[in-house]
Amino acid sequence: MNNLSLLMDGFATILTWNHLMIMVIGVMLGMLVGVLPGLGAPNGVSLLLPLTFTMDPVSAIILLSCMYWGALFGGSTTSILFNIPGEPSSVATTFDGYPMARNGEATRALTLAFMSAGLGALAGVVMITLLANWVAQFGLKFSSPEYFAVYFLAFCSFIGMSSSAPSKTLVSMMLGLAFATVGMDSVSGGLRLTFGIPDLVKGISFLVAVMGLFGIAELMVTTEEGLSFNGIKSRIRIKDILRTMAELPRYWVSLVRSILIGIWMGITPAGPTAASFMSHGLAKRFSRHPERFGKGEPNGIVSPEAADHSAGTSALLPMLALGVPGSATAAVMMGGLMIWGLTPGPMLFVTRPDFVWGLIASMYLGNVVAVILVLATVPLYASILRVPFAIIGPVIVAVIFTGVYQVANSTFDFWLLLFFALLGYLFKKLDYPVAPLVLTMVLGHRAEEAFRQSMVMSDGSLTVFWSNSLVTTIMGLGVLMLVWPLISKLVGLRGWRQRLHRQKPQTHEPSTPDSRH
Amino acid sequence: MTHNGISRYTMEIATALLTGAIGMAICYGAWQVGTGWTPSGPDSGYFPFWIGILIVAGSLVNLLRTVIGHRHKDETFLDAARLRSLARFTLPIIGFAIVSLLLGLYVGTTLYVLFAMRLQGHYAWWKSLASGIAISICFYLLFELVFQVPLLKGPLEHAFGIY
Amino acid sequence: MYTLKPLCTHQLRPLALFFAALTVSGSALAWQPDRPVEFVVTSGAGGGTDTFARTVQSIIGKHQLMDESIIVSNKGGGSGAEGYVYSASSKDDPYKLTFGTNNEYLLPEVGDMPYAADDLQPVAAMAMDEFLIWVNGDADYASAKEFIDAAKQNPGKMQFAGSQSKDTDQTLVSMIEEATGTEFRYVPFNGGSQALVQLAGGHVDANVNNPNENLGQWQAGMIKPLCVFSPEQLPKGEPVHEGKGWGDIPTCQSQGIDIAEYRMPRTVWLPAGASEEAVTYYQDLLKKVSETPEWKDYVTRTVQTSQFLSGDELKQYIDDNASTVKKVFEQEGWSAS
Known part of the structure; x- marks a missing residue:
């Protein structure tokens, strides 16, 4: 209860016109940064840092955190409209968001994404308000073996239900792992797989890969099919937005599941990207209609978005409760804290309650402001799609190139981009799945690092992954996820589960009779 | 084949x-x-x-x-027709990469938008050129002035004293 | 080299001349930046080097020590190698001021890096960051002596967490092993904050983080310092936890670990070939920065030792520092060549 009254004090601190203005500016700048593929949230926040040097800490953190929310929302926008994830964590949103937009329902896709993202973020803040200390202590239980187990679980939840040939899935998955290992190996302290190319020292940027595999490759397929986004010329009406909002409660199962996954992954620093992949994977696995995923299934948009934002919000918890960054963006904010003269750490709650609770209150308000602002921009974004392809196509390509350059100011990345574009195009046309490549590229390196750290700790003994109840449980869950399709077939769980949570069939889609019954 | x-x-x-x-x-x-x-x-x-x-x-x-x-x-x-439209799309992109390496991203963007609009959309030269320049200027304002992230520049910008 | 001056500088020229006439040292005029200066930071955003560079940036801005604007770019890939490679590849360019630590000359020693230590020239060292031995707040050891004794009982079992591999942290752990005749197990993590979490969670026995990385958690009593690797005790300051402050931490040497000093310099570099005038310009600029109250505040807050080195003094320091560390590298068999 004490927390609640402190929170009220926080609201009292931030509810001034000045702070509201800062929120709006922060969110709008963030949206811009999120939409531009190369900038991204951590960059955007560090670009704003110099501006905050002269501000008081509360206003400064409001500006930075609101920019972060804005960037998270902006990242999903381009995923849905152009198949270009503005942020790594919105890659999973492209899987169903882009197909839905291509089916002429851009407004619906955007509204679904923004609303579920907002709900996810709010759930994250509520968790921070009520359980900050307990959750932070729980987070401390995680060491390298547990990290590896979490990555393993995320991996197992996503992999396994692909319609492609297994050998193609294998190649795609392994390529992602291989690309992730290029560069500095932090466990041995040496370089590997750089083949003497200086530009590979920093590794292969995930963003460059994604912009090639998704952005340019998609444009190549689109041009080949005749230079247009199919049927996105539908009119945008406020009614569409409202109707989609009313549709949201239907996906409550996915929402709750994804929010839990997001909070979990945000605290154990697997991060928003892993969370969004995992919850998209699970939504598909537990769906009655897994075959609809990848073709514009609403649950496939709601899940990754809710997970992404609840993870993104929870990632600020380690910063507040422990004084350690839970994500790249949190790291920048902590750097800011130090420059403003604050010491991040558990004692911040005691020494500067006005700052901490002001920040938490601004998370509530900032996210509401962000949802309103992004919803207001839906018609604007959707109207971009009515610009002729011969104009918008080149603009997208130019934006991608500037984005690629901004990642590391390296012109070598142009060639990497073209390579990934070619790979993405070939994969798409020859039925290789791209998602496993992207997932393993995100998780592979960190999983390997955690694995090798565990080996150093345990003297090279694999039993470390069964050494305590926590790590055993997570590993067990991972294995369960891996064999789930098999089990459900064997035991006939499918029918049982369907009776358990029956979801209304989607009105807009042709209701395909379920052939299994 | x-x-x-x-x-x-x-x-x-x-x-x-x-x-x-x-x-x-x-x-x-x-x-x-x-x-x-x-x-x-x-x-x-x-x-x-x-x-x-x-x-x-x-x-x-x-x-x-x-x-x-x-x-x-x-x-x-x-097929041949698709190959042609694909080439019309990808060749300018490869050109974009090469020109950007030599002359910087702003010149690259201008030329790329110009040729892409000409080749794919068959817009008039002046319209394509105007769009190209407009987009470059937008990038300049957005990146260099608002966000202060420098993009790759080449000899042309240096001649104007822009670094 | 840059014969084409932007218009605005031409207009500012008379003004600059006027001010130059006012200043006693005419050398500052010899070279002036006439376009934005890029601060290349060899760590990710939020890292120690990043805070260092951004503090310098904020001080320059606040006191208007430079007319041109500053662009900060983070290039922390490959333990900072990304940033050094980036600067090394722009030979002669006086607009790429690179911020780092002693890893500039240590990275090429252990790994086959695509740059050599002489591809950059040192401009200044501005502060020395301290190293301490930290253990979990609930650990039984009351002193470093007890900690080392415990380690001697279980050779090779006690775990040190640290940032990166074959970098400053692991070097120090090797030096402790050498000095005390014990054996530890070193677990490399991706940055000091991870090493901290592992210690606070009780998954490892100790770490050698810098004061700034662990201050907040010491305040909360999650971890505690045992000794500091500086020749004398740190200056007295406000108490941090249970009445103890930085000044109360004994030196490691007094605790029987025979390492008089182990510090990490916060350094600034320019690409090799940048003119001497440019180097002098930045030296003067950074010197001015180091004399501001804001800089002193930063150094105090992050518990570093302010020490401005440039010119021959700096070269001497780097030579000494490099040879000390190289000895450890050779002992451990890490040297690349």
């Missing part, structure tokens, strides 16, 4: 060879840094090496499935 363009059979083989080659390069790179299992766990190249092996193996399966199974022999990957 079929009569009207590239067959999918060819492309399946080419892609399998490409991924196989990447796999081999990775094995080689991993072999350079050591692929063993030391007392304190796997060496730097241990995982990459086996990843490389799996890529080669997977590519081999893909290759054999295609060749032995005579899969996709009659499917067309790209």
